Amino acid sequence: MRRLIRACYTGAGGYSYAKKADDVAREYGFDRVAHLASNENPWPPSPAAIEAAADALRTANRYPDERASALIEALRRYHGDYRFVTGSGMDGVIETVIRTVVEPGESVVVSTPTFSFYGIAAAAHGARVTSVPRREDFSVDPAAFIEACRGAKLAFLCSPNNPTGNSVPPEVVEEILEEMDGLLFLDNAYVDFADLDYRPLMHRHENLILGRTMSKLFALAGFRVGYAFVPEWLEPFYQKAATPFALNSVSMAAAIGALGDLDRMQKIRDHVRIWRRRFLEEIPFRVYPSDANFVMIDVTPHTGDEVTERLAARGVLVRSCTSFPGLGNHYIRVSIGEDWENAQFLEAIKDI
Numbered sequence: 001m002r003r004l005i006r007a008c009y010t011g012a013g014g015y016s017y018a019k020k021a022d023d024v025a026r027e028y029g030f031d032r033v034a035h036l037a038s039n040e041n042p043w044p045p046s047p048a049a050i051e052a053a054a055d056a057l058r059t060a061n062r063y064p065d066e067r068a069s070a071l072i073e074a075l076r077r078y079h080g081d082y083r084f085v086t087g088s089g090m091d092g093v094i095e096t097v098i099r100t101v102v103e104p105g106e107s108v109v110v111s112t113p114t115f116s117f118y119g120i121a122a123a124a125h126g127a128r129v130t131s132v133p134r135r136e137d138f139s140v141d142p143a144a145f146i147e148a149c150r151g152a153k154l155a156f157l158c159s160p161n162n163p164t165g166n167s168v169p170p171e172v173v174e175e176i177l178e179e180m181d182g183l184l185f186l187d188n189a190y191v192d193f194a195d196l197d198y199r200p201l202m203h204r205h206e207n208l209i210l211g212r213t214m215s216k217l218f219a220l221a222g223f224r225v226g227y228a229f230v231p232e233w234l235e236p237f238y239q240k241a242a243t244p245f246a247l248n249s250v251s252m253a254a255a256i257g258a259l260g261d262l263d264r265m266q267k268i269r270d271h272v273r274i275w276r277r278r279f280l281e282e283i284p285f286r287v288y289p290s291d292a293n294f295v296m297i298d299v300t301p302h303t304g305d306e307v308t309e310r311l312a313a314r315g316v317l318v319r320s321c322t323s324f325p326g327l328g329n330h331y332i333r334v335s336i337g338e339d340w341e342n343a344q345f346l347e348a349i350k351d352i
């Protein structure tokens with residue numbers, strides 16, 4: 001029956017998931033494992049999010065509001081007067097945007113090395129993926145990116161970038177927006193941890209989408225809530241392409257609760273800033289400066305897989321970067337977790 005499967009799914013590829021903490025704990029006999037592989041928030045969601053979600057369970061016999069009006073209102077309170085669309089995680093938003101604008105066979109541009117899902121989702125839609133490598137220091141070469149975008153309807157750029165951690169300056173994004181023909185999807189999954197604001201660009205450009213997620217700073221990864229700032233003209237078409245009721249009512253309620261808990265968010269931001277500096281100073285390998293809640297580390301002369309395995313044996317889960325296309329095999333990515341997790345990681349990496 002294998003012949004029934006589309007060619008793009010019979011070979012290697014697909015999304016690479018981090019190893020499960022429970023598996024590592026069992027394999028090496030640890031009670032607890034430092035969980036630094038997936039850039040999650042180490043703490044539970046805000047109590048306000050949990051309460052709102054629990055309330056929403058009572059009416060879960062009903063379909064959710066297909067327009068996500070209450071969530072969009074909460075986003076306007078938080079960000080100001082912008083146009084928003086929502087989805088099942090930012091991953092869901094990415095899929096819907098591709099479906100809205102790209103015909104099968106057309107080209108989608110991706111700045112690499114980066115988050116793999118843009119390419120996976122584009123390929124699943126039958127699009128051709130054009131990768132534009134970043135420079136040696138992982139900065140973006142705007143001229144090369146603009147050149148690759150000629151004739152393409154959609155391009156993906158991640159800032160702060162996963163897994164390298166660096167950001168594209170807003171001036172460079174603006175230069176790209178002015179020159180490209182199509183839409184730019186700027187993935188801002190980690191912008192909550194950076195001192196950067198791309199939102200003003202929405203007022204000046206009709207071809208910009210800012211992708212956001214509640215999975216990282218807002219601690220709702222399990223709820224799958226994503227959204228995007230979109231130009232006004234795009235919104236009705238996105239709605240037509242979207243899967244009906246993709247964002248469920250319990251998750252929406254959780255997101256509204258979380259958006260109201262600003263104190264908690266500020267505490268987490270401060271914690272990430274402190275540990276980002278300590279990681280840069282104390283890790284005995286080359287650490288790339290990061291604007292996100294993780295850092296990328298060059299573990300030469302070891303490989304990323306080897307160091308990831310050795311850290312797992314010490315009860316620390318990190319992400320080997322060998323599965324990121326366009327990156328060498330000697331990098332790992334380490335999330336900033338709770339104090340004990342970060343300390344356990346520092347102790348273990350110093351022994352390698």
Ligand SMILES: *Cc1c(COP(=O)(O)O)cnc(C)c1O
Pocket residue numbers: 039088089090091092115158162187189212213214215221224225226
């Ligand atoms: C985590 C992540 C996302 C996906 O977020 P979800 O909302 O959980 O789907 C998108 N882009 C990047 C770069 C990420 O690291």
